[in-house]
Amino acid sequence: MKKLPVNCPSCEKSLVVSQLSCSNCETVISGSYSLPILLQLSSEDQDFIFEFILSSGSLKKIAIKLGKSYPTVRNKLDDIIERISQLQKS
């Protein structure tokens, strides 16, 4: 699966969506749309959030599934929360 780039490889600023297209009728929409905050997170963080939802928000279940300790998993969640807060402010 192709990895969605979220930062500019040249200046590292956040990228925006400038074009969307329909794969069925080939309609193309141009504009400037900001990426949703969740998509601006790293793929590793997105995978973690995905696991978090699938585990009904149980960090203990995620810890068992990922083979990590509970504080390691909780720290990961805290780091993601902090990253989201930073993205909301920017």
Place this chain on the structure above:
Amino acid sequence: MKTLLFKPFEKYSEKTLLFAGLIFTIIGSYLAYLFKTRFDGVLDIHIVPNTFFYQTLLDNLINISCLVLFLSISTKYINKKTRLIDVFTTAIVARTPYYLLPFFNINGLVGKASEEIIQYANPELISQISFSSWLIIILFSLISILFLVWYISLLFNGFKVASNAKGKTPIILFSLSLLLAEILSKFLIFKFN
């Protein structure tokens, strides 16, 4: 292997760490009794002429309690979500390298060598100290330093995982906690054990 030796707190559950830590503490205390060693301070290990199992066990319980006390204050200051169980497992598992050190005093090897050195610790008599005693003491000192580094790195890794510590402030708090734990443990062991 690296995770098991230096970062077990990132991987293993608190139940596993607690169980392993308690077993290591009891075995470590028994080894210290067998090989006449005292853990008379959070960072101390000394060869003694004689000891009892209750003394070595109490040494370790005091050391663990002092570590838990000061590390939990620091970790709570860094991160309010820190759990006491994570600090406790850090303290009991991190001390494991120290529990291996009494082995080196098998047949009173280190004790005899240090007695000989103390006996001839005089500029005129120093040449009478045997080469083997020097070698034993130097090797034991080097191994003790290595195991001390291993112990502190385990302790710091556990501290970081328990509190999600980042930056320089936690390093200062960790060092301060260790120093205070050392002072208090020395005092308590001297007073009660």
